[in-house]
Amino acid sequence: MGDDAPVIVIPTNYGRIEEFNDKGDWIEYTERLDHYFEANEINNADKKRAILLSACGQRTYKLIRTLCAPTKPKDKTFKDIVDLVKTHQHPKPSSIVERCRFNSRVRHPDESVSQFVAELRSLSEHCDYKDTLDHMLRDRLVCGIKDDRIQRRLLAETDLTFKRAMDISTAMEMAAKNAQDIQASGILQNSVNKVTKGKPRSNYSQNREHEQSDCYRCGGNHKAAECRFRDAKCHICQKKGHIAKKCRNRDDRNPQFQRSNANSGSRFYKKQAHFVEQDASENSGSESENEVYSVFNLGYSCDAYKVDIQVNNKIIIMEIDTGASVSIMSEETYKEFESKFKLEPTSVKLRTYLGDSIPVLGRATVNVTYGKENNKLPLFVVKRKGPNLLGRDWISKIQLNWKEIFAVHVLKDQPGLEETLSTYNDVFKDELGAIKGVKAKIYVDENATPKYFKARPLPYALKEKVELELEGLEKRGQISRVEFSEWAAPIVPIVKENGSIRICGDYKITVNRVSKLDNYPIPKTEDLYATLAGGEEYTKLDLAQAYQQIELRRILNNTPQ
Known part of the structure; x- marks a missing residue:
């Protein structure tokens, strides 16, 4: 070929536009179309419209024809078609609702700062913040970060901008993660095993x-x-x-700290749990005397399991406490012994939960007798008021009679009890009685129309029990049969915990609608407490099936009795 031969230019299309999926995002689809037009230098509006209508797919084209009716899609511009489908699929949401979602968004525990900010930007799309968007993102980042350290750091900044808040938050998050990784690797590489008496512990458990x-x-x-x-x-x-x-x-050696705890001791010794346990981290030697114990509470408690134990020929009451490593006697109990047993000095330390030291008067080896057992066991005497604790050191040596400890004792032959039961025999009968001297009144409007409702169907499993209960009520005279009545309310059977049936009437659809309420003021709880103030003994009266013991007074002929 010669030099004058024409050059053939083969057009090349960059990219590919597939059909629009109904479940996809129309805004993202049209954005990809714009990039496709720009890459292939397509500037003609009619050509853009033709490419959109031919590439969008059959279902999308049908939707466009419906939205453009009665005109044809070819008579619309490219921008008009895009806006029609956008309005159809993505109606503009309320900015008030979107702002509420934005302002209530907080960072999740497993969410990084970058992910949290990305979600905030997505939520702010329809909030219409305009020029204040950066300020709103900054405020939401500070308030919803859910990390005390980062939040304090951000609040300490003056003239804080969103970019500055983002940089600080991501830097502190990354620093905390890196420090945690370094500490974890340092612990695994430089672990020190402590040699102690007793049960060995594996390196794995210490590292964990x-x-x-x-x-x-x-x-x-x-x-x-x-x-x-x-x-x-x-x-x-x-x-x-x-x-x-x-x-x-x-600092347990700080006198000011010890005094503050001593003054507030009454507040911490009101708990009901006792705990005396060895504090291995403060052991200063290998001897058994050089030990530190944590005493969580030596205050008075109630509803505790107690046992009578003979100590040096004197019976004392001790509270069983399996959480205590050692047994303890209070100074108050120690002073009750006529012949004081000798106390030996000891280096054992007792501490409260807050680290406050409890003075130990000394340690003694005492003769302990329980049942047929005799043992010589160690006992610590402390300078505190409170119960005597029977710790694990004594429990491991003494065979306690747990059946007797947990037994429920029934009081018999109480003076005056049998006489009271005999005098008021009618009150304590198994059968129901009736309240004497009082009859209930139901005031019904004279012009009220009687209401009659048929019986509701009962489950077959309850029919027999309901019939037996109705027969029992009739035998006891609490209800009576009638042949005809202008008033009738369906019954509601209630199944009790023991399987028996209680018969109730659904009067809210009959008498309650036409009865006049007795507006008796119910006393306030504060008034009742004020009335009971200063009392020492109280009596509680409880009537079995109380409503069944109240007689009704007949007011009108058409009023149920």
Whole structure:
């Protein structure tokens, strides 16, 4: 071929436009169309319309024809067709509702800061914030971050912008994650095994303990942001965000701290649980005397299991406490002994839950007699009031009679009881009685029309029980048969816990609608408490099937009795 031969240009289309799926997003589809037109340099509006109508698919084309009727789609511009389908599939939502969703969105526990911000941007699409969008995103990020450390840092910033808040939040989130990874790897590589007496512990269990106890608020196996003590107030430093167990200012040798706990001791010794346990982290030696025990409570308690034990020929009452490692006697009980047993000095330390030291007067080895058993056991005497605790050290040596401890004792031969039961024999009969001297009144409007309702169908499983209960009520004289009545209310059988039936009447559809209510003022609870103030003994009267014991007075001839 010569130099003058024509050049053949083969047009190439970039990309491919598939049919529109009904379940897809029309806005995304039209955006892809715009990119396709731009890549292939298609600027003619008629050509754009023709490509859209030919590529959209049969179902979408039918929808476009319906929306354009009575005109044809070819008579509409490309923009008109796009707007018609957009309005049909995506009607503009209410900005008020969208703003409510935006302002109520908070960060989920398993959601990163970037994901949270992306969701906020998606929710703000129809909020119509315009120029204030960045300010609203910043406010929602600060309020919904759900992380105390990041939130405090953001609130401390002056002239905080959304970009600055985003940078700080992502940086602190990444730093916390990296620090946690470093600490976890350091614990696994540099673990130190403690050599102790007793049952060995594996390296795996120790490493797991360090890995899981990552909450600086309480030491539990969860994230600090999810800790239920995040709003708790520390009893040592009086600051919020942690408990005394994990307080960094905790110093048991601080006299001011000890005095503050001593003054507030009555408040902490009102709990019902006792706990005396060895604190292995503070053991200073291998001897048994160099031990530290945590005493959670030595206050008075109720409803505890108690046992009479003979100590040095004197019977004392001790409270069984399986949570206590050692047995304890209060100073008050110790002073009751006529011949004081000798107390030996001891280095054992007892502490409260908050770390407050409990003075130990000494330790003694005493003769313990329970039933036919005799043992010589250690006993600690403390300078505190409260119950004597029977700890695990004694329980492991003494065979307690648990049947007697858990037995329910029935009081018999009480003076005056038999005489009272005999005098008021009618009251304590098994059968129902009737309240004497009082008859109930039902005031019905004289012009009221009597209402008669047929009986409702009963389940076959209850028919026999209901018939027996009705016969019993009739035998006891509480109800009576009538041949004719202008009033009739259906019965409602109630099945009790023991399987028996209680017969009730559905009077709300009959008499209650035409009866006059007795507007008797119900006394307030505060008034009742004021009336009972200063009393020492109270009597509670409970009537079995009380409504069945109240007689009705006949007022009108057409009023049910």
